[in-house]
Each structure stands twice: as structure tokens, then as C-alpha cells.
Amino acid sequence: MWPKDIQGIQQKLKDLPEGGRPMFYHEVIDQGGEPIKTSEYTSLGYVAEFRYSIKLKDGIQDFGRLSGVVDYGWGMTDSAHALVFVDNHDNQRGHGGGGSLNTHKKPREYKMAVSFLLANDYGFARIMSSYYFGTNTDQGPPHNGDYSF
Numbered sequence: 490m491w492p493k494d495i496q497g498i499q500q501k502l503k504d505l506p507e508g509g510r511p512m513f514y515h516e517v518i519d520q521g522g523e524p525i526k527t528s529e530y531t532s533l534g535y536v537a538e539f540r541y542s543i544k545l546k547d548g549i550q551d552f553g554r555l556s557g558v559v560d561y562g563w564g565m566t567d568s569a570h571a572l573v574f575v576d577n578h579d580n581q582r583g584h585g586g587g588g589s590l591n592t593h594k595k596p597r598e599y600k601m602a603v604s605f606l607l608a609n610d611y612g613f614a615r616i617m618s619s620y621y622f623g624t625n626t627d628q629g630p631p632h633n634g635d636y637s638f
Contacts, residue, residue: 574614575616
């Protein structure tokens with residue numbers, strides 16, 4: 490959606506009952522070569538910083554490179570607006586440029602990546618809770634035959 494359209498929707502929302510505005514974050518897939526940039530959406534809240542996941546995978550593979558995970562030379566979003574994560578619902582299944590990220594399928598590396606994510610002060614960290622989904626990458630969460638949990 491265009492930033493102005495999102496802004497119009499957000500402006501119509503009421504403040505939270507306990508005070509303050511809702512937290513907004515936007516999935517803007519900007520890995521460097523896309524025509525849409527995260528910077529177009531930072532005035533609206535946090536934006537998903539997919540490049541962080543890629544750099545984190547590289548840093549875990551070569552432990553000495555973890556200091557270079559936040560790389561503003563890659564055009565990464567400023568820390569005050571970045572929503573960072575190890576993986577998400579799409580890229581852990583190989584969708585959306587995934588397949589080259591840390592996922593729950595490699596527990597040791599995944600634990601290292603989550604630990605770094607939580608210890609590092611870049612961005613707002615989001616933790617993924619996942620499940621095994623086999624070879625069907627479009628499969629939903631585990632459920633009973635009647636689709637109840």
C-alpha cells in the first residue's frame with residue numbers, strides 16, 4: 490500500500506484505552522534492489538528489516554563477522570524504525586528470498602542467532618514461534634481433523 494493510504498488508516502484509529510497509540514509495523518521487503526524502500530514507511534512506524542536476517546545468517550556462519558551484522562552501507566533502516574528478526578513465516582519456508590537464513594531446522598545456529606538478536610541493541614526485536622511443516626511449505630499450523638487446535 491502507498492504510505493499516504495496507510496497514514497490515512499492509522500490516523501483514523503483511536504488511542505489505546507490505557508493511553509498512547511498502537512504500535513505499527515510494516516512488512517516492507519527491501520533487500521537493496523527493490524523499487525520500494527523501507528525509508529518510505531519509517532514515518533508510519535517500524536519496518537521489517539529483512540537485510541538484518543541475511544547479515545545475521547552470514548555472521549553466525551563466520552562467528553567473527555557478527556560485529557558487522559548492522560551494516561548501514563547496505564542501506565539498512567535506522568535502529569529507531571527497524572523491526573528485526575531471525576526469520577519470519579515466509580522466509581523460514583524458503584519464500585520471499587528465504588532459504589539462506591537461520592531457522593528452527595538448525596537448532597544450534599538458531600539459538601545463537603536469537604541470542605544475538607536479543608543481546609544486540611539494533612532495532613525492535615521480534616521472536617518467531619514455529620513448528621515443523623514438512624515438505625509442504627504452504628501448510629498451516631498443526632491442528633485436529635476439524636481444524637480445531
